[in-house]
Amino acid sequence: xxxxxxxxxxxxxxxxxxxxxxxxxxxxxxxxxxxxxxxxxxxxxxxxxxxxxxxxxxxxxxxxxxxxxxxxxxxxxxxxxxxxxxxxxxxxxxxxxxxxxxxxxxxxxxxxxxxxxxxxxxxxxxxxxxxxxxxxxxxxxxxxxxxxxxxxxxxxxxxxxxxxxxxxxxxxxxxxxxxxxxxxxxxxxxxxxxxxxxxxxxxxxxxxxxxxxxxxxxxxxxxxxxxxxxxxxxxxxxxxxxxxxxxxxxxxxxxxxxxxxxxxxxxxxxxxxxxxxxxxxxxxxxxxxxxxxxxxxxxxxxxxxxxxxxxxxxxxxxxxxxxxxxxxxxxxxxxxxxxxxxxxxxxxxxxxxxxxxxxxxxxxxxxxx
Amino acid sequence: xxxxxxxxxxxxxxxxxxxxxxxxxxxxxxxxxxxxxxxxxxxxxxxxxxxxxxxxxxxxxxxxxxxxxxxxxxxxxxxxxxxxxxxxxxxxxxxxxxxxxxxxxxxxxxxxxxxxxxxxxxxxxxxxxxxxxxxxxxxxxxxxxxxxxxxxxxxxxxxxxxxxxxxxxxxxxxxxxxxxxxxxxxxxxxxxxxxxxxxxxxxxxxxxxxxxxxxxxxxxxxxxxxxxxxxxxxxxxxxxxxxxxxxxxxxxxxxxxxxxxxxxxxxxxxx
Numbered sequence: 001x002x003x004x005x006x007x008x009x010x011x012x013x014x015x016x017x018x019x020x021x022x023x024x025x026x027x028x029x030x031x032x033x034x035x036x037x038x039x040x041x042x043x044x045x046x047x048x049x050x051x052x053x054x055x056x057x058x059x060x061x062x063x064x065x066x067x068x069x070x071x072x073x074x075x076x077x078x079x080x081x082x083x084x085x086x087x088x089x090x091x092x093x094x095x096x097x098x099x100x101x102x103x104x105x106x107x108x109x110x111x112x113x114x115x116x117x118x119x120x121x122x123x124x125x126x127x128x129x130x131x132x133x134x135x136x137x138x139x140x141x142x143x144x145x146x147x148x149x150x151x152x153x154x155x156x157x158x159x160x161x162x163x164x165x166x167x168x169x170x171x172x173x174x175x176x177x178x179x180x181x182x183x184x185x186x187x188x189x190x191x192x193x194x195x196x197x198x199x200x201x202x203x204x205x206x207x208x209x210x211x212x213x214x215x216x217x218x219x220x221x222x223x224x225x226x227x228x229x230x231x232x233x234x235x236x237x238x239x240x241x242x243x244x245x246x247x248x249x250x251x252x253x254x255x256x257x258x259x260x261x262x263x264x265x266x267x268x269x270x271x272x273x274x275x276x277x278x279x280x281x282x283x284x285x286x287x288x289x290x291x292x293x294x295x296x297x298x299x300x301x302x303x304x305x306x307x308x309x310x311x312x313x314x315x316x317x318x319x320x321x322x323x324x325x326x327x328x329x330x331x332x333x334x335x336x337x338x339x340x341x342x343x344x345x346x347x348x349x350x351x352x353x354x355x356x357x358x359x360x361x362x363x364x365x366x367x368x369x
Numbered sequence: 370x371x372x373x374x375x376x377x378x379x380x381x382x383x384x385x386x387x388x389x390x391x392x393x394x395x396x397x398x399x400x401x402x403x404x405x406x407x408x409x410x411x412x413x414x415x416x417x418x419x420x421x422x423x424x425x426x427x428x429x430x431x432x433x434x435x436x437x438x439x440x441x442x443x444x445x446x447x448x449x450x451x452x453x454x455x456x457x458x459x460x461x462x463x464x465x466x467x468x469x470x471x472x473x474x475x476x477x478x479x480x481x482x483x484x485x486x487x488x489x490x491x492x493x494x495x496x497x498x499x500x501x502x503x504x505x506x507x508x509x510x511x512x513x514x515x516x517x518x519x520x521x522x523x524x525x526x527x528x529x530x531x532x533x534x535x536x537x538x539x540x541x542x543x544x545x546x547x548x549x550x551x552x553x554x555x556x557x558x559x560x561x562x563x564x565x566x567x568x569x570x571x572x573x574x575x576x577x578x579x580x581x582x583x584x585x586x587x588x589x590x591x592x593x594x595x596x597x598x599x600x601x602x603x604x605x606x607x608x609x610x611x612x613x614x615x616x617x618x619x620x621x622x623x624x625x626x627x628x629x630x631x632x633x634x635x636x637x638x639x640x
Contacts, residue, residue: 003635010627017620021589054609060581083607095519095603099434099596100409100416102518102603115520118410118419122520218609228605234516236423 029161029168032192036156039172042195043144043188048088049196052224053165055082057138057214059202062324064310071246072132076212076327082135085224093229094136105136106231113231122233124241129275130252130282130291131245140214144197147186148174150285159187164199165216168192174286180264180351181205181288182326194221202287204326205348211326248293252278255294255339260362264347264355266290283345283355290345290355295331297338304331304340318356321349328352332359370474374482378448387444388490392497394440395432399425399498403505416599421506424515428502429495429532430598433539436494437595441539442546442571443564448486449550450563452479453633472634476555480626483551487543495536519604531606535598538611542598545591545618546571548625555633588613591621 001009034042058079063072074080083095090110096103101117114123136142151174159171169189176183184205190197199215233239244250259281261268266283281292295303307313307320307329314321319332319340330352332341341359343352378384398418402408408419415434417427453476514522523531550567557563574590577583587593594614600607 003631006631006635010631013627014624017624054607083603097600097603097607099599100414100419101599104519117516117518117520118408120516231520234520234522235512235514236516237520 025163027163029163030192031161031168031170034170036158036172037153039158039170039190039195040148040151040156043148043172043190043197046141046190046195046197047145049141049194049221050087050223051141051196051219051221052085052228053083053219054217055084055139055214056080056217057082057135057140057143057212059212060209061211061327062312063327063329064307064313064322071134075133075135075138080135080138082139084139085228086139086141087223087229091229092136093224093231094139096135103135104231105134106229107136108229115231115233115237120234120237122237122239124239125245126243128245128249128252129271129278130280131249132247138212138214140197140200140216143200143202143212143214144188144190147200147202147287148172148188152177159189161192162189162199164189165219167198167219169198176286176288178266178285178288180266180284180290180347182328182346182348183287184326186287189215191219191221196221202326207325247295247299248280248291251293251295251299252280255279255296257294259292259294260358263290263292263358264351266347266351284347288346290343290347290351292355292359293342293344295340295342297334297340300331300334300338300340300342303342307331316353318353318360321352323349330356332356370478371481374478375485378482378486384448384486384489387448388493391436391440391444391490391494392432395428395435395494395498396501398431398435399428399501399505416596420516421502424508425502425504425506426499426508426515426528428506429498430535430602431502432494432498433491433535433598434596437539437542438575438592441490441494441543443568444490445483445487445543445546446550446564446567446571447560449483449547450554450565450567451560452483452551453554454557454560454563455554473630476551476626476630476633480547480551483547484540484544487547488540491536491540491543495532517604518599518602521604523602531601534601538598538601538614539595541615541618542595545621545625548622548629549591552625552629552632555629589617591617593617 056079059076061076063077081097083097084092086092091108093104093106104115106113106115110127112125112127114125155175155177157173159173161171162169170192172188172190174186174188182205184203184207187201188197189199198219201210202212204211257279259268259279263281263283266288269282269284271277279294283290283292304320307322310322312323319330322329326346328345328347328349330343332343334340341356343355402422406422408422415431417431417434421428421431513525515528517523546567549570550563553563553566554560571592574592577590578587578593594610594617597610597614600611
């Protein structure tokens with residue numbers, strides 16, 4: 001064999017090896033021509049689709065590190081690799097994979113079991129009305145459900161179909177009409193066969209790159225095995241049961257405040273079925289969310305201290321402002337009783353300051369629960 | 370020819386000194402863990418390091434995770450970079466090829482010798498890790514069960530099986546480095562140059578893995594799936610990255626060895 005032939009053989013081989021994944025990815029996706037509203041209904045009707053798969057989720061939202069917010073900071077600021085087994089909305093398991101171990105959330109009925117490999121901690125927590133987001137909330141199906149809740153036909157448009165996780169996926173774009181919204185658009189892709197959302201990308205206003213992304217890399221539709229959904233704590237595990245889930249849950253249940261019906265022009269969301277409305281106000285629609293959390297002075301002082309250390313924090317008359325677009329936080333100035341409102345959400349700075357001003361002016365009263 | 374190269378590799382003091390040095394760091398880590406009893410926080414430090422505090426039988430895996438990012442590839446790059454360039458630098462390549470031996474055969478023999486070194490190094494690190502772990506950190510639960518990453522209990526048999534699979538996977542992960550260094554070894558008479566070239570390639574890969582801007586490239590980077598052997602200890606085993614890791618190393622080996630073969634069988638040997 002001549003030298004030229006040898007090199008040609010190697011060149012062709014390299015070209016074939018390198019181009020194969022790109023050729024596979026370039027396979028055309030098939031659309032079915034359904035309208036945006038029809039696709040929305042199909043997505044909303046896919047809640048009970050059982051599946052298992054592998055999800056990559058995360059974002060570029062740079063929240064400050066704080067004990068109370070650390071989970072949220074990692075959730076929207078890093079890339080999370082997650083395995084999921086989903087039988088229905090009340091029976092599922094998600095495993096956040098790390099090279100050093102993993103954290104599992106196993107949900108059954110009205111409780112979630114949390115397993116952390118490195119510390120061997122097993123914690124049982126109840127379902128609560130208000131809590132900070134977890135890995136499960138960033139799965140494409142859950143993120144899409146929340147983002148599209150309350151969507152109006154005028155806010156929706158279709159996107160060309162794509163192939164995601166090896167399946168045909170139909171595209172739906174939501175442009176929130178609320179002037180308070182800091183999310184400019186949400187692109188949702190749903191499995192053509194089942195309507196199950198397989199990719200969600202959230203863009204801040206005017207942003208060319210997504211702030212939060214969640215997508216399936218592998219997806220198998222069908223009921224996962226019972227073995228995958230079950231968890232028995234190992235003998236060397238440290239078992240714990242937490243009645244209070246996080247800062248938001250504690251405030252919602254134990255703070256004696258009554259949030260107003262509307263805040264910054266956004267209506268308060270109703271409490272989940274069977275749950276009494278608490279002290280935390282959740283406002284807005286779809287991807288536009290504003291939380292008003294009443295904090296005790298100790299918690300407020302700790303959060304304020306951490307926020308002031310974070311780069312990009314601004315001290316205003318209204319309080320301490322952290323902008324990590326499209327997410328913004330404002331810890332209000334201390335009230336006479338030294339407690340303070342923590343406002344957080346996907347709203348504009350103007351809306352956040354308006355909310356702080358309303359709370360300061362009207363001082364929501366004490367509840368007599 | 371293969372036997373000659375294997376014997377040559379095993380008889381070289383450098384082979385054993387390299388393997389000895391590979392074992393020094395994991396042993397030091399085991400001593401420190403045994404003395405201080407301080408493990409890393411979740412998400413920090415090498416894999417399995419938090420688990421070995423209560424069960425030394427997992428230390429072979431921790432040892433592999435300790436040497437895998439840097440020490441093991443350096444050792445492999447040095448040995449593979451020397452395979453052909455070392456002969457050329459020593460002026461022996463011409464004499465080797467004057468024997469009735471085809472260049473392709475010599476290249477395959479060099480490759481097998483490098484692969485044998487990789488496997489030997491990984492097996493010794495795991496074996497020393499097991500002995501050191503048991504001696505310094507204890508044997509874990511009396512029941513013989515070991516807690517897997519997903520919280521399920523692994524029997525001794527399952528642990529041995531998965532540890533052996535890890536050894537094989539880590540060895541396969543090093544093939545890309547070996548092939549890269551061997552390829553460069555056919556282009557130069559400098560063994561150090563070939564080893565450094567392979568290491569530069571790996572450092573670039575490691576750096577690109579930390580950049581969000583390089584997300585599109587990351588699935589194709591040689592170091593992307595190195596630590597995926599941890600997935601063997603999840604329940605159920607997470608095969609996705611493991612299969613991709615093996616496939617990716619296969620592609621790198623084919624490409625680099627193809628170029629090495631085309632170059633080595635074509636060039637004028639003057640050294």
